[in-house]
Amino acid sequence: MNTIKDKVAIIGMGCTKFGELWDKSVDDLIIDATFEACEDAGIGLKEIQAAWLGTVFSGHTALSLSSPLKLQYIPVTRVENMCATGTEALRGAAYAVAAGACDIALAVGVEKLKDTGWTGVQPTSVIGRSTMGTNGTEIQLSPPAMFSELAFRYFEKCKVDIDEGRKLLAEIAVKNHHHGSMNPKAHYQNELTVEQVLNAPIVAWPLSMLDCCGVSDGAAAAIVTRTDLAKNFRADPIYIKSLTNVVGPYRDLITGGYDFAHVEENVRASKVAYAEAGIKNPRGELSVAEVHDCFTIHEMVIYEDLGWTRSVREDIEAGTFTLKGELPVNTDGGLKCFGHPLGASGLRMQYEVYKQLQGKGGSRQVKNPRLGLTHNLGGQLWGGIACISITGNSLG
């Protein structure tokens, strides 16, 4: 099968500060992220030949992108894949370039959650049906409550009791906040202690408020082009090795059998992505990873789903996934510190990996960067959309 490996390069990226941006509109965020990306790539708006917008709640149709940027009669597409929306926008742009449909494409992800007045984000109906009308029986399960369902069975699988399990989760929150404390673009830049996480109010047992990511506004953007053109724009383009999207049949709640101790789409997407990128030993070969830590329990499960550990407990205790560890994870602070403006998150992760691979990670820079991974999961545990990108700073 033909692959996208090394056919497309990212030549510019932008990312707004994430947070409670009361004085910024959706349009402001789109404009700020896009202009940073264009400046980074050294191009003007007029050079963009096609564009993709990823947003879940903060816009409809391509007009939500063409209107603020005043794009001039070029093809524009809006995509939506829940929490994987940002990566989906990048996929659209990258595959169009790979197909030869255009040479320079823009991908923008945006979400403005703080205009709703809500705590957390709107749940998609559990049954996952039309938003136009349902039979009224859909369960209003909040996102933390859905992910809390993983905890009981995953702790059981890891042979840790609830108290030990909660401590391991707290270590993940502490790690991500430590990374976020060094990142001026993060929403939360404070350090946390294990005790603070354990003693915060319970949102969905065993998850406390500090096991949950924040609710933020933000946008991020990427400019992609053909690999053979990339060096015309910059000396250090970042090459796409894989852009994987794996969607489940929504089977596991309908028929039973699902163990609530892993996410099948995560496992399968990582296998596809590693194969496409030619990675045999992800833990050894990846330099940095940005994963979907919407709740600490998900990051914990991801370590195993993505094939990085045989003992989550030992690796968390050994600091394997900290900045100085063997495989630094969520070096920018993750969703935990950036919050999760759904459409923006995938591209925000890509922004961190892009900067790390260029050696521009500042105080958070990982050693000898070569390959980086981003991972999103949209939808539900028992029927999800897993998107993984693998990018590198050299060809081959």
Add this chain to the structure above:
Amino acid sequence: MIGITSMGIYVPAYRLNREEISRAWRTKSLGGERTVARFDEDSLTMAVAATLDCIKYGPHRPDGLFFASTTSPYKEKQAAAIIAASVDLSEDTRTADFTDSLRSGTIALSSAMDAVKSGSANNIVVVASDCRMGTGKSQFEQQFGDGAVAISLGNSEVIASIEGSYSLFSEFLDTWRLEGNAFVQSWEERFVVTEGYLNTMERIISGVMEKYRVAPSEFAKVVFYGPDNRSHANLARRLGFNLGTQVQDLIFQSIGNTGTATLPMMLVAALKEAKPNDKILVANYADGGDAFILKVTEKIGKFQEKMKEGDRKQIYISYERYLSWRDLVPSEDPRRPDSKPPSVTCMWRERKSVLAFYGNRCKQCGTVQYPPQRICAHCQGKDNFEAYRLSDKKGRIFTYAADYLTSSKDSPALIGVVDFEGGGRAMCEITECEPSEIKLGMSVEMCFRKLGQRGGVQNYFWKARPAT
């Protein structure tokens, strides 16, 4: 022979001690306790529970379902049809609502008796259910209880035959509720009891005894309505019944006055203790009265065995929780998006999976699935399914969530992933369960509950609760 073929009773698990009400208001407690329907219950959901038991114990599949209540969830729209669909009766079932009068339960029984007698129906379930409210601090608030009872009438396998009946009406304004009012009101008690209750009931009970030439001493049991223990005892003395041996107790101490369900519930209690050939006099009151003479048959013994099931748990609640459940105090919801009202077309299309909780089973690989699918989630076979009912299956909690973020009157909302015996899995709300009780592997059963009212539509669905 026409008579009772089966019965089922439903009382909510929740109890409000009358001392607890009197504590809040600094009034005198009437003693004992009353039942309280949870906020996800109403007269319709309680009726479904009682009807399911009545069908389970009974010998026949009903071909009629009559619902009696003064608190039907819809003012315009039949509740009996919703109940019939939820208990999975066939479309050719005759349904009717009997409303407005507190005597609706026995009025419905009379109509069912006539229908069976005329041959137009073979077995009709009459289900009476009420969930009435008295204003805060009122006697009614203490007296009322919530509950439902179903009694089926048929022409074979009868456990108690109807030997005679008698009715009269009386235009008398004692207790009433106007359209749009949530609370029952009444006239001054002395007039209501002496002129209304005692005189009318004396006429109805002596009327039926005269009509069928039966003396008071011939009855093994007399079951008659009473607004309170004292008036009930007064009437028994006036009519010459022996209070100690003949008169069926009111259900006031442990349940309360359950409106249209009160008298049928007392009748069920009497039949649970009855012996073959017992004569039972039954008399109901409101806007006049209905009386019946019943004769217990040989089949009663076997039926009493079937009805012996473990007692359901009782959960005592505070008065504040009661106020919150009944929306009597404005309270704040979490800051979460409002749910969209259900689409009526969608509810209709999926009525079998929503109301009767049907999934389907793949004929090729046997996999049970909920909600029903067209392409098998296991083998991808297309349109090769048989309907598969899940509402009557027990299950176990595989995992769960205790969600503090959703709008629920009891926070946290408990959501369970239920694996059903015989296959199938569904995510359900868990009711009648305190957060500290829930465990992986816990055994649950399904119950029909109200999800709420959205967009003016009453929204019902099945929930799981700890198995009895």
